[in-house]
Amino acid sequence: MNNEMIRTTGLRKSFGRSEVLRGVDLAVPRGAVVGLLGTNGAGKSTLIKCLLGLLKITAGSATVLGEDPWTLSAAAKARIGYVPQVVHLYPWMKVAQVIQYTAAFYPKWDHAWCDELVDQWDLDRSASIRTLSTGQLQRLGLILGMGHRPDLYVLDEPAASLDPAGRRSLLRSLLEVSEDSEHSILFSTHITSDLERIASHVAIMGDGVIDYFGELDELKDSVKRIRVHSPTDLPADFSLPGSLRTEVIGQSAIVAVAEIDNEFVDQVRKRFHATVEIEDLNLEDIFLELHDAQ
Structure with missing residues (x-):
């Protein structure tokens, strides 16, 4: 069949x-x-x-x-x-x-x-x-x-x-x-x-x-929004692999990413000596992030 x-x-x-x-x-x-x-x-x-x-x-x-x-x-x-x-x-x-x-x-x-x-x-x-x-x-x-x-x-x-x-x-x-x-x-x-x-x-x-x-x-598990807080100003060209959208304001950044796991988060923490918060997104937020990334 x-x-x-x-x-x-x-x-x-x-x-x-x-x-x-x-x-x-x-x-x-x-x-x-x-x-x-x-x-x-x-x-x-x-x-x-x-x-x-x-x-x-x-x-x-x-x-x-x-x-x-x-x-x-x-x-x-x-x-x-x-x-x-x-x-x-x-x-x-x-x-x-x-x-x-x-x-x-x-x-x-x-x-x-x-x-x-x-x-x-x-x-x-x-x-x-x-x-x-x-x-x-x-x-x-x-x-x-x-x-x-x-x-x-x-x-x-x-x-x-x-x-x-x-x-x-x-x-x-x-x-x-x-x-x-x-x-x-x-x-x-x-x-x-x-x-x-x-x-x-x-x-x-x-x-x-x-x-x-x-x-x-699977879509909801993969697309997340992370908030990065560094003790120093982040570079203006701050970016992360797989990012859909990035917004940088001084020592903080908001990044929507298409794929995320513990290793990825640890690398961000170590690279920028930063704290990283992970936010789950509802489908509307995911759709908007994917649409804005086009």
Whole structure:
């Protein structure tokens, strides 16, 4: 059995003369919950659309569930659940009608779980689509993308329009989905605290490429901020191996480093006769340090 749900090699996408994706290499293993991070314009939504066959790639290659995204079979499509950043539905329908209409396309639609999500996410089945708020539309879009219990969930900013209670419910549902290590989730987000709660892996995009992909815990273990305090002024060109960012003020320096261990810290202490304090960073801090280092 192929343990890769998604693979891209040198994937490129251009719109006219503008190249948005400039060689994306990514491999999403079965059972992984991958958070896709990046600034606005980094190419996250374009990558997702290429993976789903909504956009045709310009160069390179991609496979999703072992197939070319542009020619996905009906069987493969039935194994994918996609929720776009902006949900568009038929405004003249009611919530229950949209759910029934969507369920008709999926022989394995889980009606019981769908009903549970509707109740859990406080949606009125009799409400007209045109009367729903942006957050309610987002919740309904998530139900429509998850109701057939796909093998691969692809979510583009799924929590962007949700209130804190809605985000909490969504994260709880995604955690339940990922418990069996068989279902995979790829979701883009700007909310790093949400990602930290459920992601097993993180992919950081910058200017059309993947700058980092790996396990979240490994990333948090490797990237640290250290504070160096010396009895004398540090040199203006003070730097440390593997530094991402360095700020020197007289006898002190703040350095973000990509890799750190006890030997590294001992060398800094001895070289500068300094005290060294190590700070753990949350994912948002790590993302900003990596982004600023570009």
